[in-house]
Amino acid sequence: MANLLRRALRPAPAAVEQRFGWDDYANLLGAFGFGGHSYGLGLTQTLPGQSEEKLEANFPALVQGALKRNGVIFACILTRMLVFSEARFQFRRLQNGRPGDLFGTKDLQLLERPWRGGTTGDLLTRMLLDADLAGQAYLTKQGVGSRRRVRRLRPDWVTIILGSENEPELGADALDADLLGYIYQPGGPTSTAKPVLLMPEEVAHFAPIPDPVASYRGMSWLQPIIPELQSDSAATTHKLKFFENGATPNMVVSIDPSVSVEAFKRFKEVMETEHRGLANAYKTLYLGGGADAKVVGSDLRQLDFKLTQGAGETRIAAAAGVPPVIVGLSEGLQSATYSNYGQARRRLADGTMRPLWRNAAGSLATLVPPPEGAELWYDDRDIPFLREDRKDAAEIQGTQATTIRQLVDAGFTPDSAIRAVESEDWALLAHTGLFSVQLRPPNPQQEQQPTKSDPIAPEDVPNPPDEGTGDPATGE
Template structure:
């Protein structure tokens, strides 16, 4: 029985009900598998499993927190605009982009889907779980829910070190749906799965980490501040009030008084009503209004920290602190946009292309790459690229006119290294040694003028 069969059989046994007096068998029991696996909590454990917090992130953060949703939406909207192409490599340097029929798998990943749908799913899973898994099955791509995937690795030489061994390798991805009634588990080979994890988890060799993890306290504070504001309005949109009553008021009378007070003055619908008190009751204001509480400053600072963790400038996502002062000036906004494109989007695209390359047939001397030329958000970058190209072309032309070879001028311009320049020995402009006869391509002197001297006039004297 091979490794895949042993893993599958062991996991199938785990799903069977335990017999009376017996404990349920451990799926990763080394006595059963006799091959060590990388663990989830440390390199000395037996598996590397995605943390079971995906549903909590989705329900408690993505669907409940406005700033996080806005940040993820901006990342998704622009990241999903890219397309995939192949890029030629010549002497290790990138060349032109081109396409082949093999890209159809990425252009139509599954029924009624496009490259944008594929990229949207990938970035969403990465934001929430730190990992995105895409499997190739029966000529189609399938998105694997990240918290149902276990990364399986093994070491033959040093089994006691598990994932810490130098020869530890990923040998598969175990997909185990936790849906009610599901009994189908699948062990997929590395060649069948694209694993996209742009932020590595420092404690693991192959698992990624969500950018939400370091800012969970900021998210919790923002949720608390939002709840605080809601309670402010639910309780009459007025500051906290302390109501004292006369000592002669009995507990039953106080309960009836509180019930009437809440009925007539609690809630947004009862805000700003005139309060009438009797029987010796007295009201003391103990809180502050919204202006005094200054929620904008409190939440604005937290939103900026969230934006920094997401790699999205506050001005791009539209947070209040990013819209203040000169942030929206043309130059400042342009720098923020460039920071987002160069510092966040392009590294993500590059990583995604490298991850998906295992699922397509890449032509020789080429690599799978992204094409961002049609993205309107990056239109200013296209203008800058055109200006850079014009400058480089002018530099090459000038160097050739000055007598340097075309190949050396091109190489020196690309590498920004004048040491690569090779001179032809010809004088600039006419590019001929002094004293030689200027001829036409037919070998005849130029028409309409005197024949240039064949010798150096200085030598004739």
């Protein structure tokens, strides 16, 4: 452990190559401002020779500038969270590599009650929120027995430590490096708190979108659309400023050159006082001699503001994996109505939510190891958002029931027929050895009827009638 800690805290070698990367590109685009502070949009990158994967200080920037200040981003993240948090976790049996039935044990209580007052939905909400904004979520467990709890690690306070089992130092390519552990710095990199070293088996690392230039670090879906995010924020600001200035377009007022500077300043002060702001909207503009007012720029109609901003909103929703009609964006409602809401809902469930649930189950298996012959899986059967899929599920179950009935009639055991149909593995079928009537061969020894040539047994001869029992009158 001491050698591992020394290797983990060893300073990284100097970079041998500098390139124009996403950090520089984001700096050219500008930074988010909030509360008088400027948050740079530095995107994480891996330089040659790095022995760590560290999330830079873009997490607070995206929280303050995107989640809390952009309605479209908030709506997309909220939609993802509301659906994602509805799932539950169960163990799923594996039979010959194929999934079987779901079952639960008391080990799942750690995920059902991750912390005091918390539920599985709270756990999933935290995981997805960190993954959406930082690209990954880190979870570990503390305590023993009934006091075990799940602790969330703030993603920008965690550093991934890489190493190599074959070479003492990393080469130029760190993509094949081994994961040695995680360093958690409470309070951030500048904090004086003692860092905590966590082994890989102690941390559930949820990174649904991998970073192509890193081995283990994830990437936020917001990073590729930072220009769209800034454009949408700028469009919203433009709309706000348009109404703040009396819902009038920009104007240029030219003054005769003979007007003195003092007179121009007084004229400007009167213009801004009398004709700027919502309270002065639609007032008549009076100009003195030598002054000329011209309209410049475009108003919202000339700019086709709704179409311009709507296109950006659609691209943001596409990056989030959420159909615009689900979020309620105007452009999505124009191209699709709520009549085909079901198709959009299925796209969100099958294309976005289920891959996220699968990834989350695999990540949390580090904290809750499944029993032998099983895996940690999600249970989406009780999610109201997917309730309309139950009709399709009922039709599929009807087809499966017919298949099971045919297999049982053919002589297979009912239990094996159910397992084979559910797992789609016909090798699980077991036959009883009994066959239906149609499959039985005819009886070779059939009963033969007596013929004329056959001797008649004495007991088969009928008794003759008694002679003394006739009718005396008729003689019969």
